[in-house]
Amino acid sequence: MMQAMSRLNAQAILVGCLLAGVRAAEAQPVELYPGNPAAGRRVFVDRDCDRCHAIWGNGGTLGPDFATAGAGRSLLQLAGLFWNHTPGMIETVRSRGYEWPKFTEAELADIISYIYYVKLFDAPGDPEAGERWFREKRCADCHTVGERGGENPLDHYASYVAPIVLAEGMWNHGPEMQAQQTRRGLSLPIFVAREVADIQAYIREASSIRDRRIELLEPPDPNRGRQLFAAKRCTACHGAAGEGTDYGPDVRMATQRLTVSEIAGRLWNHSTLMWQAMRARGISFPYFEGSEMADLIAFLYYLRFYETEGDVRVGARLYVTKGCAACHGRDQASEAPDLADSGAVLSPLGLATAMWEHAPAMFDMAEQEHREWPRFEGDEMRDLSAYLRSLALERDSAGGGPDE
Ligand code: HEC
Ligand code: HEC
Ligand code: HEC
Ligand code: HEC
Numbered sequence: 001m002m003q004a005m006s007r008l009n010a011q012a013i014l015v016g017c018l019l020a021g022v023r024a025a026e027a028q029p030v031e032l033y034p035g036n037p038a039a040g041r042r043v044f045v046d047r048d049c050d051r052c053h054a055i056w057g058n059g060g061t062l063g064p065d066f067a068t069a070g071a072g073r074s075l076l077q078l079a080g081l082f083w084n085h086t087p088g089m090i091e092t093v094r095s096r097g098y099e100w101p102k103f104t105e106a107e108l109a110d111i112i113s114y115i116y117y118v119k120l121f122d123a124p125g126d127p128e129a130g131e132r133w134f135r136e137k138r139c140a141d142c143h144t145v146g147e148r149g150g151e152n153p154l155d156h157y158a159s160y161v162a163p164i165v166l167a168e169g170m171w172n173h174g175p176e177m178q179a180q181q182t183r184r185g186l187s188l189p190i191f192v193a194r195e196v197a198d199i200q201a202y203i204r205e206a207s208s209i210r211d212r213r214i215e216l217l218e219p220p221d222p223n224r225g226r227q228l229f230a231a232k233r234c235t236a237c238h239g240a241a242g243e244g245t246d247y248g249p250d251v252r253m254a255t256q257r258l259t260v261s262e263i264a265g266r267l268w269n270h271s272t273l274m275w276q277a278m279r280a281r282g283i284s285f286p287y288f289e290g291s292e293m294a295d296l297i298a299f300l301y302y303l304r305f306y307e308t309e310g311d312v313r314v315g316a317r318l319y320v321t322k323g324c325a326a327c328h329g330r331d332q333a334s335e336a337p338d339l340a341d342s343g344a345v346l347s348p349l350g351l352a353t354a355m356w357e358h359a360p361a362m363f364d365m366a367e368q369e370h371r372e373w374p375r376f377e378g379d380e381m382r383d384l385s386a387y388l389r390s391l392a393l394e395r396d397s398a399g400g401g402p403d404e
Contacts, residue, residue, distance in 0.1 A: 040114025130202025225299025315387025
């Protein structure tokens, strides 16, 4: 299914221009996204990451399973985790006589995007729990599953495993469903956690349809979702990149650590209030077709991934406390290059790529000089990157002369 993702293939042009907006003041509307998870999957296999890492249990077990590891982390936070495990990898790679795997910036973006992307998908829901939600949320008052000639049957949703088509159907019929519910005095159902995935699993198990073939869906595309976010008028109330406005809250954090079914639940819960507000302002209800809701969900999910605004002052402190200054100090007759002269530090991904490439030499020097290996937590890599970039830009605007 990942092979079909060429639409996402945008990284070449984008890595640079997107990540250029490092400081808050410079942050610009994002054009398209770097990192192609389908390409990342190939790199993951080609570079033997799967010898030690699995996705949902498929692969090696020496390292953590990426279906769960690093959940809710942005691109640069994941780059930090990736960096932290260099010493362990250097030792393994050397003891087995392998070569140090190198990446281009685009490949690193792809592979991190893949590690991020796999967490968007739900593990299959629990049909027993789903049957309970179906009753408790009163779906059973108006719908049937597995009954001949039942009222408003939902059996045809059984050809899907992923809950997204069901969520889209609910969304599209939302206004009518809500009108009927109000008329009948039923309370509107609210979804938490993975309840939508559970209901989907229940429909799949209990359905009366004979043809049990699974209809595979195209993998969701965040770039298309971004266009839909504007086309469906979500931007009437939310900022184009998910930021808050006078009419709607910031949605960048709303999808943190959530999967498709959870995000679909949030959207549904939000639909009543949204619908009222839209009617009041003369905006028509946004209907979704085909993969549109999935794409929109992927867009919401990726909002946090590309967060790149770093804090230069925090970065300057980290440069010293992480020990970079000790080796990369300009005045020392040192083998470590002056980072302000390095084009690599101009983008966060460039920095991560260069550090990865030079890790074995850095590692040897750290061993010789008994220095601690720098590790990153939270947004430290992002902030450090913002600082190094500011140094390089300063040097640049001063003409790059030797005595600046
Ligand atoms: C020889 C085994 C081995 C190989 C090969 C390997 N890793 Fe790892 N990886 C580990 C181990 C062990 C850990 C956890 C311990 C650590 O952080 O050092 C880890 C941790 C990670 C983490 C941090 C996860 C977290 O939540 O902390 C990332 C990201 C990662 N690896 C990415 C990769 C990628 C990408 C590749 C392929 C280029 C790769 N690894 C190849 C063994 C390996
Ligand atoms: C008060 C009655 C009522 C309740 C309660 C209700 N629905 Fe509906 N639902 C409807 C009606 C009526 C339609 C059809 C609207 C139409 O035909 O446009 C519908 C349509 C749907 C559709 C689209 C059906 C299709 O053929 O594509 C889905 C999916 C759906 N409902 C799921 C649910 C789920 C899941 C629940 C429980 C959380 C639920 N509904 C609760 C009345 C209800
Ligand atoms: C008319 C204004 C308006 C429009 C249009 C609108 N929203 Fe919202 N949105 C809000 C408001 C107000 C809230 C906070 C209250 C709520 O959750 O219902 C919100 C909240 C959200 C949340 C956060 C929910 C949570 O659980 O934290 C998400 C996600 C969201 N909107 C997505 C969308 C999407 C996607 C669209 C387009 C299909 C959209 N919104 C269109 C006003 C709007
Ligand atoms: C123990 C000494 C040491 C420490 C500590 C150290 N480095 Fe290095 N670094 C080196 C050496 C040596 C090289 C050159 C390696 C080579 O030539 O392959 C290097 C290379 C690099 C490069 C590649 C430069 C280029 O132009 O391609 C980057 C980027 C880098 N280091 C960043 C950092 C950052 C950021 C830190 C702090 C988190 C850090 N280094 C900490 C020794 C160190």
